[in-house]
Every structure is written in structure tokens, then in C-alpha cells.
Amino acid sequence: MVVKSELKLIKSLQQKKCRNEHGLFVVEGKKTVEEVVNSKIKLHKLLAVDPEGFVEGVEVERITNRELSQISSLKNPNGYLGVFHIPEQAEQLLSDWILVLDGVQDPGNLGTIIRLCDWFGLTDIVCSLDTVDCYNPKVLQATMGSITRVNIQYRVLDSFLNSTKLPVYGTFMDGDSVNDSKLPKKGIMVMGNEGKGVSNSVAKLCTYKLAIPQYGGETTESLNVASATAILLHEIRK
Structure with a gap:
């Protein structure tokens, strides 16, 4: 007992x-x-x-x-x-592409995103300090075990993005269509908060602004962040 x-x-x-x-x-x-x-x-x-x-x-x-x-x-x-x-944060980032999450709050979204990174072969996620904890029970349930194969770090995003030499792609409603963008072999993809999107301070550090084109009616305000991540990771790997 x-x-x-x-x-x-x-x-x-x-x-x-x-x-x-x-x-x-x-x-x-x-x-x-x-x-x-x-x-x-x-x-x-x-x-x-x-x-x-x-x-x-x-x-x-x-x-x-x-x-x-x-x-x-x-x-x-x-x-x-x-x-x-809880494992210590890895010192190095090894992915060709790094996913950055800016204020993602929903545990289900984060868990699904971790699983997506595992599927598409991204081993590194960098989260803002206000992103939901990756060891939240609901996050862990949604990862379906992928938490063991993805390195997740929590950092001050402004400092992290200022220190990188990689191109930084942010996702915005008014960005350039990802269909028309030629993505490089290495880079950083920034996904924003479910309601507010990418924060202003992080937006200023994005080298390029991308958008997923909308084909249906304009009644839908935006895509779910996990769904948008799936589309963009597929574009990265195409």
C-alpha cells in the first residue's frame, strides 16, 4: 500500500x-x-x-x-x-528548424504541438515564460508520449531571438501567404497566443511575416494554433 x-x-x-x-x-x-x-x-x-x-x-x-x-x-x-x-533543459538546440511558442495557454494545444513536432522531426521547442507548463497533466496526456522525444525550453523570447542568426518567421493574419514563400532549410517559426497572436515585442524581431491563406468565408477569425502549426510544419518539410 x-x-x-x-x-x-x-x-x-x-x-x-x-x-x-x-x-x-x-x-x-x-x-x-x-x-x-x-x-x-x-x-x-x-x-x-x-x-x-x-x-x-x-x-x-x-x-x-x-x-x-x-x-x-x-x-x-x-x-x-x-x-x-523533470529533466534539466538541454544547453544546445539541435533542430534544423526551431518552433517558438509565444504565450500558448491551452494545455491541449501545447500537447498537440509537441506531438506534431515529433511527427515532423523537429526536436526543439522554445517557449515563452508565460506559455503553459509542458509537464501539466493535460499537456502530457495530449502528447501521447512525444514529450520524451522533443526538447522543450522556457526562455525570455526577446533575448533568445536577438541572439540567433537564423531567419525568424512569425505567423500573422496580414502576413505573406506561406504558399508563395520559399522556406529555407533552417529557421525559426513563431506561433502566437490563441487570442492575441504574436506579442508586439516578439513581432518586431520576426524577419518575415507569414499567413495561411483563407479559402472559405470570412466568418472564421483565425485557425486554432495547433492546426496552424500542423500546416506550417508541413510547409517546412515539403
Whole structure:
């Protein structure tokens, strides 16, 4: 049985300040937990309602359904939970293209974007300090394990963009059509906040302004940031 103090700690990790304080985050779901266990991320503790056959060769503590429901962030916990150490930020960025997120707030959007970067082979995402925490439980659920293959950093974007020699492409409603733009082999793509778009200070540092052309009626104000990211990453890889 898991002791109460451990349950209390795990429950607290749903809050960003507690994750930062303890340097730990929680992953739920058998497939995703197994992916993180098999990555370079350091394991702290594994819990399962049915430990039999779950992650061979690794110690798994048994937990009751009642205990799991007390600490889970899911409405219907599926029986498997892992606690992992937050890895240190990598010092170097290795992608040919780097995705920059300026104030993305929705956990589902960030999780989907991380998964998209994994799909399109971008290994680096640089987030503004006000972007949602990548170890938020809802973000982790949406990544479907891609969190283990994408390097995510949180930086002051003005400083980061001022220091790069790569061309910086920002996404704007009034930008040049991406269909008419010849994208280079290396660069930075900036995606803005769901409601406000790219912030003014970051917009000033964008070398080029891109837009995704609209073919339907003009009743839709803008694309969802994750959907727009998918289109632009496809353009990068074309």
C-alpha cells in the first residue's frame, strides 16, 4: 500500500509550483508511462492497480482504485501512474528548424504541438515564460508520449531571438501567404497566443511575416494554433 504522505505529494504535483519545488511530474496511462520509463527521463516511482506484467524489470507499487482516484487528474483513471524527475533543459538546440511558442495557454494545444513536432522531426521547442507548463497533466496526456522525444525550453523570447542568426518567421493574419514563400532549410517559426497572436515585442524581431491563406468565408477569425502549426510544419518539410 502507498503511504499517505506519498499520495499527498503525488496529488500536489498537479500544481506547477509543486512540480517545480520537487522537480517531479506525473504521467498517467499504461502506454504513455511505458514510453517515459523507456526514455532518458529518470524514474521516481511507478504505481499500478495491477502491477503484473507492467514494465518488466522495474519495481512497481500496488495502489487501490480508491487511492488512485484520490491522486489522479483524470475523471476515469486507467490504473497506471508514473512519477518522474523533470529533466534539466538541454544547453544546445539541435533542430534544423526551431518552433517558438509565444504565450500558448491551452494545455491541449501545447500537447498537440509537441506531438506534431515529433511527427515532423523537429526536436526543439522554445517557449515563452508565460506559455503553459509542458509537464501539466493535460499537456502530457495530449502528447501521447512525444514529450520524451522533443526538447522543450522556457526562455525570455526577446533575448533568445536577438541572439540567433537564423531567419525568424512569425505567423500573422496580414502576413505573406506561406504558399508563395520559399522556406529555407533552417529557421525559426513563431506561433502566437490563441487570442492575441504574436506579442508586439516578439513581432518586431520576426524577419518575415507569414499567413495561411483563407479559402472559405470570412466568418472564421483565425485557425486554432495547433492546426496552424500542423500546416506550417508541413510547409517546412515539403
